[in-house]
Amino acid sequence: MSTLFNRRDCLRALSAFGMSTPLLSRLARAENREEQTLVFIFLRGAMDGLSAVAPYADPQYQQLRRGTRLQAPGDSVGALLKLDGFFGLHPALSSLLPFYQNKQLAIVHAVGQPQVSRSHFEAQDVLELGGTLHGAGQGLFAKALRHVPTEGVFRAVALQASTPLSLSGEHSALTFSSLKNLTLNGGHGRADSLESLYRHSAQDVARQAAQSALLATQRAAAIDRTDSGVVYPSSALGQRLHDIAKLIRSGSGVRLAVTELGGFDTHHSQGSSEGALATRFKELGAALAAFGEDLGSQLDNVCVIAATEFGRTAAENGTNGTDHGSASAMFVMGAGVRGGRVIADWPGLAPTALFEGRDLRITTDIRQPLAECVERSLNVNPMPVFDGFRPSSQGTLF
Amino acid sequence: LSETYLAIFTSEAFWGSARQKTKTPFEFVASALRATSSGHPFDGADARRLNQLGQPLYRCSPPTGYSENGETWLNAGSLVTRFQFAQHLAQQLSRRDDFGQMNWESWASKSLGIELSQSTLASIDQEARTPSSAGASEKIDNVKAVALVLASPEFQLQ
Numbered sequence: 001m002s003t004l005f006n007r008r009d010c011l012r013a014l015s016a017f018g019m020s021t022p023l024l025s026r027l028a029r030a031e032n033r034e035e036q037t038l039v040f041i042f043l044r045g046a047m048d049g050l051s052a053v054a055p056y057a058d059p060q061y062q063q064l065r066r067g068t069r070l071q072a073p074g075d076s077v078g079a080l081l082k083l084d085g086f087f088g089l090h091p092a093l094s095s096l097l098p099f100y101q102n103k104q105l106a107i108v109h110a111v112g113q114p115q116v117s118r119s120h121f122e123a124q125d126v127l128e129l130g131g132t133l134h135g136a137g138q139g140l141f142a143k144a145l146r147h148v149p150t151e152g153v154f155r156a157v158a159l160q161a162s163t164p165l166s167l168s169g170e171h172s173a174l175t176f177s178s179l180k181n182l183t184l185n186g187g188h189g190r191a192d193s194l195e196s197l198y199r200h201s202a203q204d205v206a207r208q209a210a211q212s213a214l215l216a217t218q219r220a221a222a223i224d225r226t227d228s229g230v231v232y233p234s235s236a237l238g239q240r241l242h243d244i245a246k247l248i249r250s251g252s253g254v255r256l257a258v259t260e261l262g263g264f265d266t267h268h269s270q271g272s273s274e275g276a277l278a279t280r281f282k283e284l285g286a287a288l289a290a291f292g293e294d295l296g297s298q299l300d301n302v303c304v305i306a307a308t309e310f311g312r313t314a315a316e317n318g319t320n321g322t323d324h325g326s327a328s329a330m331f332v333m334g335a336g337v338r339g340g341r342v343i344a345d346w347p348g349l350a351p352t353a354l355f356e357g358r359d360l361r362i363t364t365d366i367r368q369p370l371a372e373c374v375e376r377s378l379n380v381n382p383m384p385v386f387d388g389f390r391p392s393s394q395g396t397l398f
Numbered sequence: 399l400s401e402t403y404l405a406i407f408t409s410e411a412f413w414g415s416a417r418q419k420t421k422t423p424f425e426f427v428a429s430a431l432r433a434t435s436s437g438h439p440f441d442g443a444d445a446r447r448l449n450q451l452g453q454p455l456y457r458c459s460p461p462t463g464y465s466e467n468g469e470t471w472l473n474a475g476s477l478v479t480r481f482q483f484a485q486h487l488a489q490q491l492s493r494r495d496d497f498g499q500m501n502w503e504s505w506a507s508k509s510l511g512i513e514l515s516q517s518t519l520a521s522i523d524q525e526a527r528t529p530s531s532a533g534a535s536e537k538i539d540n541v542k543a544v545a546l547v548l549a550s551p552e553f554q555l556q
Contacts, residue, residue: 153474161446161449161450162446162449162450162452162454163449163450163451163452163475168452171473172473172474173473173475174474174475175450175452175475175479176475176478182478183478184478184481184482193521193525193542193546194477194481194546194549196521196524196525197518197521197522197525197546197549197550197551198551199517199521200515200517200518200521201551202551203420203472203551205472205473206420206472206477206551206554209472209473209474209476209477210474210477212473212474213474213475213477213478215474216474216475216478217478
């Protein structure tokens with residue numbers, strides 16, 4: 001939004017002239033969009049979508065999966081949780097079920113990046129760059145943020161150890177491991193030392209960076225002290241989502257928050273209702289549920305995506321695990337998503353239906369739901385963000 | 399070629415642009431380690447620091463290579479990380495026996511090979527003086543001074 005045309009002023013002016021109804025409400029809705037936040041959780045390592053949201057009613061599922069198989073919904077311990085009569089939610093994700101039932105959580109299945117290799121590095125890079133390895137190495141969120149008018153030190157944050165590729169090229173993004181660690185004084189000395197050090201710097205960029213750094217650290221301390229009382233799991237993801245919720249609830253102006261959860265590369269000893277993968281799901285589910293509870297009605301203004309780079313083989317391997325595959329599942333929560341649905345053009349698991357005879361086939365290009373979320377919550381045209389990919393005008397999520 | 403080189407090396411623009419360019423994270427980390435002559439080999443923690451500063455080793459994604467533009471490398475987030483790294487190195491340096499007797503100004507001029515501006519010197523001097531309680535002589539906090547030297551605007555330039 002240019003400074004010449006400010007929506008707030010415009011609204012005020014229009015209402016002063018007694019103007020109302022459709023135009024005004026459209027503008028009001030657009031204004032509301034400037035307070036929306038996109039939260040992206042990258043599930044790194046290729047999550048087994050066939051376990052997260054298992055197609056227990058697909059006749060092939062029982063044959064392909066033995067050691068990792070999950071029981072159809074029912075009374076037995078460790079059974080899947082009923083979603084829609086075909087798919088069941090992994091029992092370790094049970095804390096997400098209330099959000100699904102409240103229609104605040106949607107699942108997209110058989111989703112993935114067509115024509116991308118089964119290499120983690122390449123697939124993660126392509127996803128984070130918006131569907132291309134070519135171009136100027138601009139992250140997909142960096143490209144989107146170029147069109148986001150919100151300013152402020154917290155407009156784009158990455159709660160993780162290093163700046164993700166999805167934000168590369170975005171100079172305003174702040175990367176930090178926790179609000180608590182976003183500090184300049186390290187327990188001794190004054191926090192504004194750095195600012196006074198740069199006050200006379202000849203470089204405008206450096207001077208402004210120091211001012212923003214001081215502002216960010218001062219505000220981080222204040223924001224960190226706000227607490228809603230909702231108990232988060234002590235896991236890394238739990239703590240990061242807690243910080244993101246604090247940023248949102250305190251009105252910091254955060255429009256984009258990126259974080260990650262690893263450990264999905266389950267080549268061996270994957271487990272079924274319990275085990276290595278179940279532990280990951282529990283971490284994801286508990287953290288997301290606390291986040292949703294914490295935000296309450298504010299979740300309508302926050303779009304949370306949890307997605308992975310690719311899925312895993314339909315069949316198990318010889319070490320009770322699964323190998324690199326194609327399609328997987330993704331979660332979208334909040335932001336008025338039409339939830340309570342597993343959105344899938346299900347390709348089936350029959351041998352002829354599998355991609356290259358081994359993987360769940362991709363029937364939904366992951367750029368479609370991602371583009372819808374970017375457009376919805378950042379109010380940005382997704383085409384340039386996803387390297388010219390033209391999302392279907394018939395949205396699937398909202 | 400020799401004529402081209404001659405033209406470059408004798409041009410005012412060439413010499414006028416000396417010490418104007420922002421260090422990349424790699425250059426910053428390497429020069430800071432060298433300035434504090436920590437002697438320890440580049441390790442995993444340093445590599446993570448580079449990741450955090452946005453320049454993961456051998457993982458440059460664009461085929462055009464890492465940016466040569468200062469704006470890419472100097473922003474609020476990276477400045478906080480650079481300052482935290484500077485504090486970490488200053489703490490390490492302080493384990494040396496002679497650290498207490500050290501004069502940070504002469505350390506800076508000896509080990510950095512750059513000149514700090516008057517305003518930077520004055521600013522560090524002021525920040526590093528621990529407020530003296532009544533009657534006690536003023537003490538200089540060398541840890542803080544070293545950290546601020548490494549975080550100074552001058553040290554961020556090549």
